[in-house]
Amino acid sequence: MELGKTILNFANCSYEDFSGNDSFHTIVTRLRTAGCVFAEDEARVLLSAAHTWAELAAMVDQRAAGLPLEHVMGWAEFCGLRIAVDPGVFIPRYRTEFLVHQAAALTQSGAIVVDLCCGSGALGSVLAASLDQIQLHAVDIDPHAVRCAHRNVTAVGGHVYEGDLYEPLPPSLHGRVDILIANAPYVPTDTIRLLPSEARIYEARVALDGGSDGLDIQRRVAAEAPFWLAPGGLLFVETSERQAMQTVEIFAASGLTPQVVRCDELDATVVIGTKVV
Structure with missing residues (x-):
C-alpha cells in the first residue's frame, strides 16, 4: 500500500x-x-x-x-477536567494528579492557595473546581504559560500573575497562604537531552530545567515559603524518588517539617513541608 x-x-x-x-x-x-x-x-x-x-x-x-497530542487538541485531561494547553506550554502529567490529590485532602474550605510555576494552571484549577471557596493565586515566569493559565484559572475564580516565583504576588498574602503547591522543574540540566522529544522540542525549557542537580528552583521555593505560609501552612512539591531525600533536606534547612509520600502505581513522589506553628 x-x-x-x-x-x-x-x-x-x-x-x-x-x-x-x-x-x-x-x-x-x-x-x-x-x-x-x-x-x-x-x-x-x-x-x-x-x-x-x-x-x-x-x-x-x-x-x-x-507535536504532542495535547498541543494538537489544545487541551489535556487532568484529574477529570479539560485543561486548555497552548503550544509550547508544559503539559500536565498524569503522575502529577497524585500531588493534587495530596493537596486536596489537606485543603480546607476558604483556604488561600498559591500555585507556583503554574504552567497551564492545571493544579490550582483542579483544586478550585473540587473544593469550596478557596482563594486561588497562580504564578509563572513564562508569558505564554501565563496567557494559557488565564483561561483555566480565571474560569474557576482565580488570579494569575506573571513573574519569578513569589515576586508578583500581592504583599497582602504574606504569612497567610494555607496551601502552596509548586510543580517546579526538577530535571537536571544535563539529562534534559534524554527526555522524550515531545518534551524536549515542544515544551518550554524553563518548565523542565531544574539546574545542575534538578533542585535549584525547589531550593528557592522552599527558602521563601515560610515567609508566605500561614502557621501550619503546607508546601507541596513533586520530585523524583531519587531526589526525594535531597528535597527533604532542602525543606528542613528552610525551617519546614518535611514528609515524603509515594505512589508506586503512578511513579509519583511528593514532599510535603509544614510550617511549624
Missing part, C-alpha cells in the same frame, strides 16, 4: 468518508508509523474532535510530525 497517497489524498473524500473504519485504520497506521505508542486511542480522539476533513488532515499531520 502507498501509505502517503492513501493518507494524504483527502481531497477525494468527505469527512464522513474519512471517519469510516478504513480511514480509522489508515490514521492509526500513519500515527503508528510516526512512533505514536497509543495510535488507536489517539486516532479516536482526533476523529472525535475534528469537524471537517481539512481540520482532521491538519491534526493528523501535526501529530505525525511529532
